[in-house]
Every structure is written in C-alpha cells, then in structure tokens.
Amino acid sequence: MLKFKRAIAMGVFLFGCFNLIEAAGQHNKANQEKPSRFISFKHPKINVMGRVAITDTCTEIYWNGSSITLNVARTKTVKALINDERDESYYYVIVDGQGDKAQKIKFDKGKKLYTLISNLSDDKHKIELFKIGNTDFSTTRLFGFDLDRDAKILKPDKKPKRKIEFYGNSVTSGHGVDIPLDSADSGKPQYFNNYKAYGALTARYFNAQYYCQSKSGIGLTVSWFPEVMPEIFNRLNPADVNSKWDFTSYQPDIVVVNLFQNDSWIVNMPDEMQFKARFGAIKPTENFIIKSYANFISSIRSKYPKAQIICTLGCMDITKAGSKWPSYVERAVAFLRDKKVSSYFFTYKNSNGHPKIKEQQMMADELINFIETNKYWK
Structure with a gap:
C-alpha cells in the first residue's frame, strides 16, 4: 500500500514537471523571433x-x-x-x-x-x-x-509627373537645421537635415520628384576641399571621377542653383590651402568668376535643354546689402541670353550661422512664390 501511494505521488510529481516543462517550452517558443x-x-x-x-x-x-x-x-x-x-x-x-x-x-x-x-x-x-x-x-x-x-x-506609388533638381552647398544640404535654437552653429553630422531644407520643402509643396546634388563646403570656383561643383555635378557617385550620371534618366522641369557662398569667403583668403591650389597667389578677377558661373549654367543647359533654370543666392551674408555676388550672377545670366534662365536672391536672414528650420521654410516660401508668380508650373 505504501509503495502504491509513493507511485501515485511520483506520478503526480512527474506530471507536474511535464506541465512546467511544456509551459516553459511554449513560453520560449512564443518569445522567439518570428520567421x-x-x-x-x-x-x-x-x-x-x-x-x-x-x-x-x-x-x-x-x-x-x-x-x-x-x-x-x-x-x-x-x-x-x-x-x-x-x-x-x-x-x-x-x-x-x-x-x-x-x-x-x-x-x-x-x-x-x-x-x-x-x-x-x-x-x-x-x-x-x-x-x-x-x-x-x-x-x-x-x-x-x-x-x-x-x-x-505592394505596388509602388506612381512617381509625380513634376520634377525638380537642386545644386547647392551647405544651405541646400540642410547644414545645422536641427541645431537647438539656443546653440551655436555646428557642422556635426547629427545636425544636418536635408528633409527640412528649402529644396525638399519646395519639392513636397509642388508634389514633385526631388533630386539634390549638394554638399556642405562646396563652391563653384573654389571649395573648402579639392572638388568644386563643376567637377562633380555630372557624377553618379560624387567621390568617383569615373562614375558618370546618365542625365537622360531624369530630365527636371526646374533646376535651382544656389552656389557661391563658399567662393565668397575663400576668394578673400589667400593663405587658405584651397585658394592656393586653385588660384596660386593671384585673387580671381570678377570676369573670371562671372565667366565660370556662366559656363556652369551652360553645362547644365547642355544636359537639360528644356528646363527652367533658376539661379539663386542666399540666405546667408552673400545676399546682405553691399554684396557684389548677386551682381555676378545677374551679369552671368545676362551674358547667357537664355530666356529660360532667371535669377532670384533669397532675403538675407540677418542672423548668425546657417539657416535653421524657420529660415529654411522662409526660403521655401520665397522660392515657391517665385515659381508660382512666373508660372513655371501651370
């Protein structure tokens, strides 16, 4: 009788252990990552x-x-x-x-x-x-x-019919957009935000495809590094001189060029390494700068024969009162005699550092108004 009771007890114990093991197995299985x-x-x-x-x-x-x-x-x-x-x-x-x-x-x-x-x-x-x-x-x-x-x-959404493209520097890239308002300007990677830059804002407003060729620090005649925009604008991979972009694969309706901000600083810095590399010991003349800009716009025109090209500057100190750089752009545009090349200069933001979110939105609002006023998109 005692042996029988012990057997029953052992059976209950084993059954309980089995249930515990089974429950644990189910728990582990439930917590495993799904296929x-x-x-x-x-x-x-x-x-x-x-x-x-x-x-x-x-x-x-x-x-x-x-x-x-x-x-x-x-x-x-x-x-x-x-x-x-x-x-x-x-x-x-x-x-x-x-x-x-x-x-x-x-x-x-x-x-x-x-x-x-x-x-x-x-x-x-x-x-x-x-x-x-x-x-x-x-x-x-x-x-x-x-x-x-x-x-x-699922099927992808149809791409918008409208197409816009931007060539620019730090302003177009979104340098410093995410810097807290009470903080100093900074070029740290975590503070860039191209999605909130004026170009992307403008493209979304018009429901247009958005292509952006911009890099912080780049110039048209001289940059803070060896490459300038005319040397990389036709590249698929901007770091590879042999990587060429097929311009026929994307023909924008509107092209916006916002360069010269870095040029405006470096051309007055004869001791800067890139100044020496580009110009030697002689400061570039106004005619050289104007001709270089006109040549770049001509290069874009050769790739996009039907596009409306908008030549912009700003909104940093390059458009403040007394700046000569807007006149350089205007003279280059006049020289080209191209009815589908126009100029627009953003309002000087009159504050330190790169444009923050509100200033990028201000630029977008100005560009949107310029495009709508001139009926570049009907």
Whole structure:
C-alpha cells in the first residue's frame, strides 16, 4: 500500500514537471523571433529617387536627399540590411508620408541589420528611407529589407509627373537645421537635415520628384576641399571621377542653383590651402568668376535643354546689402541670353550661422512664390 501511494505521488510529481516543462517550452517558443521574409534590393516594387546606383550586389546611396521607398502590408516590423562606409550617416524613416513623425536613424560603419519600424498594423504602409545627412563622399549600401514571413509587397506609388533638381552647398544640404535654437552653429553630422531644407520643402509643396546634388563646403570656383561643383555635378557617385550620371534618366522641369557662398569667403583668403591650389597667389578677377558661373549654367543647359533654370543666392551674408555676388550672377545670366534662365536672391536672414528650420521654410516660401508668380508650373 505504501509503495502504491509513493507511485501515485511520483506520478503526480512527474506530471507536474511535464506541465512546467511544456509551459516553459511554449513560453520560449512564443518569445522567439518570428520567421522573416527577406526582400532583395533588386525587387521591382522598390522605388528609388535621386542619383542612386543599383549594382549587382546592392543599392548604393551617395547624395543627400536620396530616398528608397517600399509599400508593404501584413508585417509588424521592417528591417534593413545596411553596410555603411562611415559611422555618421543619418537617415529619416518616414511612415505613410508623415514626415513630421519621422524617426532619425544613424547607420554605423559595417554591415548590420537595422530595425526601421515596428508595431505596424496589418494595413498598407509606405516605408521611406530618406538620407538627411550631408553628401560626405561616403556610400551607404542597402542589400534589402527583412519583413515578417507573411508580409505582402505592394505596388509602388506612381512617381509625380513634376520634377525638380537642386545644386547647392551647405544651405541646400540642410547644414545645422536641427541645431537647438539656443546653440551655436555646428557642422556635426547629427545636425544636418536635408528633409527640412528649402529644396525638399519646395519639392513636397509642388508634389514633385526631388533630386539634390549638394554638399556642405562646396563652391563653384573654389571649395573648402579639392572638388568644386563643376567637377562633380555630372557624377553618379560624387567621390568617383569615373562614375558618370546618365542625365537622360531624369530630365527636371526646374533646376535651382544656389552656389557661391563658399567662393565668397575663400576668394578673400589667400593663405587658405584651397585658394592656393586653385588660384596660386593671384585673387580671381570678377570676369573670371562671372565667366565660370556662366559656363556652369551652360553645362547644365547642355544636359537639360528644356528646363527652367533658376539661379539663386542666399540666405546667408552673400545676399546682405553691399554684396557684389548677386551682381555676378545677374551679369552671368545676362551674358547667357537664355530666356529660360532667371535669377532670384533669397532675403538675407540677418542672423548668425546657417539657416535653421524657420529660415529654411522662409526660403521655401520665397522660392515657391517665385515659381508660382512666373508660372513655371501651370
């Protein structure tokens, strides 16, 4: 009888242990990551915008303002497999076009899987990866997206019919846009935000495709580094002299050029290394500067025979009272005798540092008004 009671007790004990083990197993299984579905960078339903290269192994992103978009449904999480050359590349993750709710993400050096967004509903969602950082001559490589196993890839949105393109320096790049208002100016990577710069704002207002070739510190005749815009404007990869852009693949309706800010400083700095490299010991003449600008606009015209070209300056000290640089642009435009080349100079912001969010919006409002007043888009 005693043996029988012991057997029953042992059976109850073992049954309880079995239940505990089974419950633990179910708990662990529930907490395991769900099986995923990898979407290659070559998937035909992925949309790209900007000078982006689709290679045999990945999508390469160089210029600020470039973006990659994927429409999905039935996935809680969207991840991206990224290999960045540096550890200071910043992007926006924009869900369903809600830029005001965009999440900033930093890509570190090396190949990693990054979670772009989680806790999505099963409905349709538009996921956009937008480069807000500077064109820093480094490359971000995207290998694809990792989604939930049952995810559905949807048709991409039709690209807008209108097309606009910008060539510029730090102002167009969005240098310092995200600096706190009570802080000093800074060129740190985390403070760039091309999405909030006047060019991107203008493009979104007109629902236009947006291409941006800008880099902080670049000039037309001289920069703070060896390259000048006329040497890289025709490149797919701005860091590769042999990488050429196919201009026939994107023919903008409007091209906006906002350069000369860096030239205006460096031409008065004969001891600066880049001054010496470009000009030797002799300061460039006004005629040289004007001719260089006219030649650059002619180069753009040769690529875009039908585009309206707007030559702008500002909104930093280059447009303050007494500046000669607006007259250089006006004289170059007059020399070209091209009815589809015009000039507009942004209002001088009369404050220190680079334009912040409100000043970028001011520039966008001025440019939008100029385009609408002149009926460049009907």
